[in-house]
Amino acid sequence: MEILAQATGWLRAHPGIFLEAVGDHLLLSLVGLAIGVAVALPAGIAVAHRPRAAEAATALAGALRTIPSLAVLAALLPLLGVGFTPSVLALALLALPPVLVNTVVGIQGADPAALDAARGLGMTGWQRAVRVELPLAAPLIFAGLRVAAVQVVSAAALATFIGGGGLGDLVTQGLALLDTGRMLVGAIAIALLALGTEAGLGMLERHLAQRVRGT
């Protein structure tokens, strides 16, 4: 309880610092996620119909996924230096695998009868992809997006180690200054953000699945 009081005490005293850290954290996460999706989605669509390319992309994504977030961050340090940009790129790299894999699996799993009907009724390849294939893959793609978003929001806490800012700063500063309140506010906010992302996107995902599949 006393610890919680320390946290609320710090929060009351430094609302500006807190809000700035939240803002930085969200910006890092959103830009990282956006870049990751912007690469993974088209890549997934491009390889989904080429079995060998799809397999290679999936394997690559799997390998990328096993590398710990901190290692990705550290590896980028000598290449890109410190600050916002390398942090965002590291987060984009983290967002890539789940979106890529789910895009491939979602497209490959689209009802073959519906796709056959689409072609047989005279849709062009483009019309079939946009009107049938992608909508059918959408729930899975969105699930990948949710996993990526949660990972990115959590991993953004590590950006502090390469000077990327965000809520992680509160934790590292709190530790360095032995300021338990500051550290706790950072830690709790990171956890709540990750939980909130999971819950919010999970709800949207169910809604989407309902719209596409009706169940």
Added chain:
Amino acid sequence: MIELRGLSKRWPGADRDSVAELTLEVPEGTSCALIGPSGSGKTTTLRMVNRLIEPSGGSIRIGGKDALRMDAVTLRRRIGYVIQDVGLFPHWSVAANVATVPRLLGWDTARIDRRVTEVLALVGLDPARFATRRPHQLSGGERQRVGVARALAGDPPVLLMDEPFGAVDPVVRGRLQEEVLRLLKQLRKTVLIVTHDVAEAVRLGDAVALMRDGRLVQHAPAAAMLARPADAFAAEFLGADRLLLRLSLFPVTALPTRDAPADGAPLPADATLRDALAALLAAGATALPLVGGGSVALADILAFAGKA
């Protein structure tokens, strides 16, 4: 009119043609049922007609035009297509599913709406109840109906059906066959229908084309094929009860009229010869009265079957 001339398909790496030199004509406004054992090339043949499969050789003419020289997408929009798994788009309403081809053809909204209503009613689905439903809210039989409605929506002169009733239970299948039969007669479409069910083939097909190993074994009007199979394979495939099946293709009115009265429950005027035979057997009688006068005699049915 569908005209296939020397149509062949050999898949890459295969050592023989899956469809070999197939020549077949489906006259305007008639239906032809493609039958044959599994793997005999029925689906491949059907899918070459709308160019979902590109032939390795031969020609296809639809309504006199060379289908192989038309743009495949344009061609498909003018050909109705129904498959066993229906393949409704699960993320669209029934109305949107049915509107697929009209939308591709660029019809205006009012015309599309009118057509959707019309064609849903045509396949026996109340537009008010079904238009806004989603595919997962339909029974198997209703889904098949929507599949047929979707194929008919663009008013194509030609209809291709691949085992359209294969996925529904026998009772629903019987009813769907009956309604589609009525519909095809009413709309005068030119229809190529694939089935492995002989009874379905002779019921829906004006003509039947029997395939084996990619080749056409026999092509004849349904009743004629049942009466005179071309060879032992055809006879076996058509089944031991083929003559009984043939009787189901004719109404009792195909027999010479008999005025002699008979005892027993009267047969309805739209009964088939097979119905009549079954009723005679059940009653243990040699003759039964007809609703509206006259009678049917067992001897006449036997003579009719024997004349084949």
